[in-house]
Amino acid sequence: MARPKILKLPEVLEEIAMxxxxxxxxxxxxxxxKLxxxxxxxxxxxxxxxxxWWERQEIAAV
Known part of the structure; x- marks a missing residue:
């Protein structure tokens, strides 16, 4: 079974553009x-x- 992908903080920051x-x-x-x-x-x-987290942001924006 493959382990779930774990992102480094710079990867997270790049994805959320922050x-x-x-x-x-x-x-x-x-x-x-969650970190x-x-x-x-x-x-x-x-x-x-x-x-x-992305899903919660989308729901909050509606």
Whole structure:
């Protein structure tokens, strides 16, 4: 079974077209996609969590 795709933070930022600073402000407000922190301190996002976040954004825009 293939593991789900895990995105690096720069990949997430590129996809949502947002600066790192703006992303961290959104994260502080609890509005960012769900993230995981690896033991080496790096931040990742599961593709499924990013897709779910996109869906919530689309619903909120309606």
């Amino acid at each position: 600066s790192r600073a703006a992303f961290y402000r959104m994260r502080a407000r609890g509005e960012a996609p 995981i922190r690896l033991s080496n301190g790096q931040i990742r996002c599961h593709r499924s969590d990013l897709d779910a």
